[in-house]
Amino acid sequence: MLVTAPAEQLLTGFQLVETRCSYCKSTLQESDRVSAYAVRYAGDESWCVPRLYCRTCRSTIGEPTLGATELLVEGRLGWTMDAAIQRTSLTLLGIERVIQSEPEDGRATL
Numbered sequence: 159m160l161v162t163a164p165a166e167q168l169l170t171g172f173q174l175v176e177t178r179c180s181y182c183k184s185t186l187q188e189s190d191r192v193s194a195y196a197v198r199y200a201g202d203e204s205w206c207v208p209r210l211y212c213r214t215c216r217s218t219i220g221e222p223t224l225g226a227t228e229l230l231v232e233g234r235l236g237w238t239m240d241a242a243i244q245r246t247s248l249t250l251l252g253i254e255r256v257i258q259s260e261p262e263d264g265r266a267t268l
């Protein structure tokens with residue numbers, strides 16, 4: 159089933175596997191302001207968040223990638239609890255979209 163929702167909504171509550179800044183490697187904690195780089199490749203329905211940055215290292219999307227929708231969002235980290243299975247995860251909260259790059263924006267790399 160295809161679900162249409164704003165990217166901010168999809169990324170709110172996104173469970174993070176890696177909670178260190180991709181640049182300076184400092185460990186990020188609850189309530190830290192972060193920037194997250196999210197990407198969804200053409201033909202793929204799911205988003206992934208391969209990079210997370212602390213406030214100091216906040217980055218921008220350098221060169222748009224052809225065939226991918228990219229977002230650079232700002233938010234904070236917070237614990238989300240799933241009471242049913244008694245598990246808490248560090249997730250993205252309070253997401254605001256900062257920059258979006260559409261699939262057709264990129265250039266093919268030779």
Ligand SMILES: [Zn+2]
Binds near residue numbers: 179184211213
């Ligand atoms: Zn950093």
